[in-house]
Amino acid sequence: MAANSRLTIATHALTWLALAQRRGQEVLTSDQVAASVNTNPVIIRRSLGDLRRAGLVEVRHGAGAGWSLARAPEEITLLQVYDAVGGEQPFGLHRTEPNLECPVGRGIRPALNQTYGRVEQAIRRELADTSIADVLRETLTN
Amino acid sequence: MAANSRLTIATHALTWLALAQRRGQEVLTSDQVAASVNTNPVIIRRSLGDLRRAGLVEVRHGAGAGWSLARAPEEITLLQVYDAVGGEQPFGLHRTEPNLECPVGRGIRPALNQTYGRVEQAIRRELADTSIADVLRETLTN
DNA sequence: ACGGCTGTAACAGAAAATGTTACGACAAGG
DNA sequence: CCTTGTCGTAACATTTTCTGTTACAGCCGT
Structure with missing residues (x-):
């Protein structure tokens, strides 16, 4: 399994920014x-x-630079993060084009795209239901 | 995106077996x-x-060998295929363990596992709703 | 002007999926 | 029982993607 961790990294960063903000720390550097x-x-x-x-975070340049949230943690959903970091399809189609002389090879890609599209929508619904504030709360209770 | 195509390949093969069966061809070889x-x-x-x-397909060895479906196409769901080919998580956690001295680093993995688990369940619900017979029907209408 | 930090290119390394070759195991049919 | 065609699997090559690293130019408070 080659699952990439971009959503995890981005969510982690945002959650950390949210906690820092709550603690009164305006910005965090990428080193932090x-x-x-x-x-x-x-x-x-x-x-x-x-x-x-x-548009989910803001950056300050120059001396004393760093990152901060551009909106309240409650207003940032994981779906927005997913889209921001380039959401990947969970399933890939054929790497090489199937044999178009076979009826299955000809018609299966649109058929699968339909099913895979429904799966993608289901994923989006779930991600839209969770905000950075939710993740932060869950994080601190563990 | 590194999405793997195992579900696609397996579904394609099953769909082709289903069509061959309907056409009266008992088995297909892996070459076919x-x-x-x-x-x-x-x-x-x-x-x-x-x-x-x-348990989704059967194989015959020796001369005149080949593959056939072990049950009716209506009785094979994409969820069973997904599990059979080793379903992969859509999102990965951190590759390297986060900093456990940070409250976020300590608690974020269980928090994300919770959300990712809900996403996985949503995927499974969608896949369970589609059978090989459905895919074959869609394939032939395109 | 200085110093600290971002933005990005360029490259290195690792990991995973896919493709390929090769060969032993197996069973139907002569 | 021997031939023939196919599966099962190991071993290796290739490709792709993700992640990590180094380097350096650009920006901007102080």
């Missing part, structure tokens, strides 16, 4: 976030860069 | 299935081997 996630600061800058383009 | 999927016969043997272990 990286220390919590336990990875390289560049990974964090890439991830938070995606979130900035989606 | 591979020709429709447009891949290597070994890939098909591996995939159908998973399905055989799950």
